[in-house]
Amino acid sequence: MDAIYLDNAATSWPKPDAVIEAMIRHQRMVGGSPGRSGHRLSIEAGRAVYGVRETIARLFHIADPLRIVFTKNSTEALNIALLGLLKPGDHVVTTGMEHNSVMRPLRFLASHGVELTVVACSPRGDLDPGDIRRALRPNTRAVVLTHASNVTGTIMPVQEVAAIARERDIVTCVDAAQTAGVLPIDVEMMAIDLLAFTGHKSLFGPQGTGGLYIRKGLDDRISPLMRGGTGSRSEFEEQPDFMPDKYEAGTPNAPGLAGLAAGTAFVLAKGPERIHAREKALARRFLNHLEALDGDATIYGPRDMETRTSVVSFNLRDIVPSDAALFFDERFGILCRPGLHCAPAAHRTIGSFPQGTIRFSFGFFNTEAEVDLAAEAVVRLLQR
Amino acid sequence: MADNQPSSVVLVESFGHALQAEKMLGAAGIPCRLVPVPRHISSDCGVCLRFSSDFHTRVEEILSGRLESFEIVRL
Numbered sequence: 429m430d431a432i433y434l435d436n437a438a439t440s441w442p443k444p445d446a447v448i449e450a451m452i453r454h455q456r457m458v459g460g461s462p463g464r465s466g467h468r469l470s471i472e473a474g475r476a477v478y479g480v481r482e483t484i485a486r487l488f489h490i491a492d493p494l495r496i497v498f499t500k501n502s503t504e505a506l507n508i509a510l511l512g513l514l515k516p517g518d519h520v521v522t523t524g525m526e527h528n529s530v531m532r533p534l535r536f537l538a539s540h541g542v543e544l545t546v547v548a549c550s551p552r553g554d555l556d557p558g559d560i561r562r563a564l565r566p567n568t569r570a571v572v573l574t575h576a577s578n579v580t581g582t583i584m585p586v587q588e589v590a591a592i593a594r595e596r597d598i599v600t601c602v603d604a605a606q607t608a609g610v611l612p613i614d615v616e617m618m619a620i621d622l623l624a625f626t627g628h629k630s631l632f633g634p635q636g637t638g639g640l641y642i643r644k645g646l647d648d649r650i651s652p653l654m655r656g657g658t659g660s661r662s663e664f665e666e667q668p669d670f671m672p673d674k675y676e677a678g679t680p681n682a683p684g685l686a687g688l689a690a691g692t693a694f695v696l697a698k699g700p701e702r703i704h705a706r707e708k709a710l711a712r713r714f715l716n717h718l719e720a721l722d723g724d725a726t727i728y729g730p731r732d733m734e735t736r737t738s739v740v741s742f743n744l745r746d747i748v749p750s751d752a753a754l755f756f757d758e759r760f761g762i763l764c765r766p767g768l769h770c771a772p773a774a775h776r777t778i779g780s781f782p783q784g785t786i787r788f789s790f791g792f793f794n795t796e797a798e799v800d801l802a803a804e805a806v807v808r809l810l811q812r
Numbered sequence: 813m814a815d816n817q818p819s820s821v822v823l824v825e826s827f828g829h830a831l832q833a834e835k836m837l838g839a840a841g842i843p844c845r846l847v848p849v850p851r852h853i854s855s856d857c858g859v860c861l862r863f864s865s866d867f868h869t870r871v872e873e874i875l876s877g878r879l880e881s882f883e884i885v886r887l
């Protein structure tokens with residue numbers, strides 16, 4: 429039985445061949461410590477890492493590639509941003525649709541003197557930007573929100589929120605884990621100050637890659653999470669204060685980043701719009717099947733494909749999501765993710781806490797035949 | 813760039829800046845090469861950009877205002 433992989437919102441799979449080849453090539457032929465040692469292979473490795481910065485910068489319309497800090501994933505990027513920026517007495521605003529990679533650092537900060545407001549969203553996961561405006565206080569330092577929910581696929585009004593924040597000099601921090609590579613992101617046009625992205629989802633890179641864009645000037649206000657060797661200013665025992673070295677202590681994941689460059693090049697060659705269109709078509713096809721089941725399926729999130737990504741969360745009668753997932757795996761080879769998806773707040777918002785939902789997340793490499801088989805599996809489960 | 817000609821180096825803050833400087837000089841047709849920072853200049857273990865001292869003034873012009881901070885040293 430072939431695996432039908434419907435867990436692309438957790439991590440995309442399979443990866444384009446070019447990604448795997450780039451990592452093997454890097455490990456075989458380059459391999460030096462990036463920019464540390466001055467010899468040929470170190471310089472080549474450093475060039476490779478810089479090349480990844482350029483590729484990512486192109487995708488997000490970032491003028492200076494050195495504004496990008498590489499991390500092991502978006503969780504680390506969000507922790508650098510939030511723990512580095514927010515101080516006791518500051519106020520921060522977020523939404524009721526956030527992943528724990530936003531919520532947990534914020535809850536931690538809230539227990540250490542930071543004021544936190546979680547703005548409620550509709551049961552479909554929609555955010556009213558006006559509610560963000562109303563939540564602002566004189567000491568509001570930042571607004572943190574996901575670009576799209578990993579539970580319902582709802583696309584958040586990032587540009588509207590960022591415009592409201594920019595008017596008052598409030599920092600906008602965006603979690604693009606679910607959207608980098610599928611939705612257009614232009615940090616200048618959208619007035620995004622901090623953009624956290626992960627490499628292993630829609631950028632088709634390997635796990636262990638991700639990053640944080642920091643707008644010019646803002647790094648002065650963000651202390652690093654870690655300190656250590658950077659290959660620069662080695663005569664000093666203090667951490668450098670310039671980008672990106674300030675936040676990149678330790679030898680980076682250069683082979684992984686070589687894979688990320690190839691994955692991002694794949695996205696740029698195909699075009700995020702085309703990738704999104706393909707994924708939307710697959711998700712819509714599956715939603716059509718679910719909608720035909722009438723009352724047997726509870727579908728969460730928006731139905732209009734223009735306002736969502738290809739993540740579909742649903743429940744089937746009173747079947748426990750984890751039981752359903754096991755059935756799909758064992759009987760159909762369908763790999764999905766049941767439960768809370770690291771986002772208890774989002775499940776509370778949509779009314780599926782604590783049991784969660786079944787989540788099918790479609791990716792660029794899925795086929796119509798797989799979607800139809802997934803729908804058949806759902807029908808079989810209901811007939812059981 | 814022959815090794816026996818008088819040469820200079822551009823010192824920058826980080827490896828990334830060295831690559832940016834290399835691109836700027838490359839675009840202007842000035843031959844240059846990334847080399848380890850000579851020990852007598854700095855104890856830094858990073859790289860710098862070496863070029864023929866003939867280009868000293870032009871290099872300064874090209875990098876001024878485009879690189880946040882740099883220093884040119886004659887070897």
Ligand SMILES: Cc1ncc(COP(=O)(O)O)c(C=O)c1O
Nearest residue numbers: 501502503527529578603605626
């Ligand atoms: C919305 C959202 N934010 C953040 C993350 C965290 O990504 P990572 O695990 O790569 O740090 C994920 C995925 O796990 C996500 O879906």
